[in-house]
Amino acid sequence: MLKAVLLDISGVLTEDGEALPGAVEAVARLEASGLVLRFLTNTSRKTSAAVCEELERLGFAVTPAQVFTAPGAIRRHLERHRLTPYLLIHEHLEPEFAGLPEGEPSAVVLGDAEQRFDYAHLDTAFRLLLAGAPLLAVGTNRYFRADGTLHLDAGPFVRALEYAADIEARILGKPSGDFFHAVLDAAGVKPNEALMVGDDVECDVLAAMAIGLAACLVRSGKYRPGDEERAPEARCEASLEALVEALLETP
Numbered sequence: 001m002l003k004a005v006l007l008d009i010s011g012v013l014t015e016d017g018e019a020l021p022g023a024v025e026a027v028a029r030l031e032a033s034g035l036v037l038r039f040l041t042n043t044s045r046k047t048s049a050a051v052c053e054e055l056e057r058l059g060f061a062v063t064p065a066q067v068f069t070a071p072g073a074i075r076r077h078l079e080r081h082r083l084t085p086y087l088l089i090h091e092h093l094e095p096e097f098a099g100l101p102e103g104e105p106s107a108v109v110l111g112d113a114e115q116r117f118d119y120a121h122l123d124t125a126f127r128l129l130l131a132g133a134p135l136l137a138v139g140t141n142r143y144f145r146a147d148g149t150l151h152l153d154a155g156p157f158v159r160a161l162e163y164a165a166d167i168e169a170r171i172l173g174k175p176s177g178d179f180f181h182a183v184l185d186a187a188g189v190k191p192n193e194a195l196m197v198g199d200d201v202e203c204d205v206l207a208a209m210a211i212g213l214a215a216c217l218v219r220s221g222k223y224r225p226g227d228e229e230r231a232p233e234a235r236c237e238a239s240l241e242a243l244v245e246a247l248l249e250t251p
């Protein structure tokens, strides 16, 4: 029985800082139906607190405890393993890592660093990895959509550092099964009782299905025609609004 719906944020609920058509109402209908809702994102250009505030500002009823971000998962990992990070991240994300130990880095943290993905920063990260520091990354997303076009996400830079240092990154956001399990455990829900909704066929849909969730690909956000052919077992709907309409009319 379906107990929880996990919603990817960018491309499902929002795009370019605006709510997608019908998304606020769709989330409100899901909430009113008694389903447990959680909001997931690999976005690493803003803090978890800022993600939550933006959703509230757009009219979504959401609390900080319902929001799970990849940078938040990395912070918890650093604390648990007492690691000192070298942060290759966006300047807006810095508050997420405030108050952690400083000094000689014992881990490389990689988010969507945008302009900081330059030779000097990547080269420093590379040498730390060669010296044995683990590479902790938000995700393997190839691209995201903003301002009407696709942009490079963190994934290509993760792969570049893995290749150079001949190591394997530890992915702490989607598509990591650990990320989904942490969300489900906190909600007290089993994988087969949850539905993941996303616009990224790999990191949202296939990743959730790999650990036993149902999944729905929405044809909004970064969706590109033909994506559904890569996940033939997944549900596919035009939008979150269309999914909710179909879900709630079926007893």
Ligand SMILES: [Mg+2]
Pocket (backbone or CB within 6 Å): 008, 009, 010, 011, 012, 198, 199, 200, 221
């Ligand atoms: Mg998305």
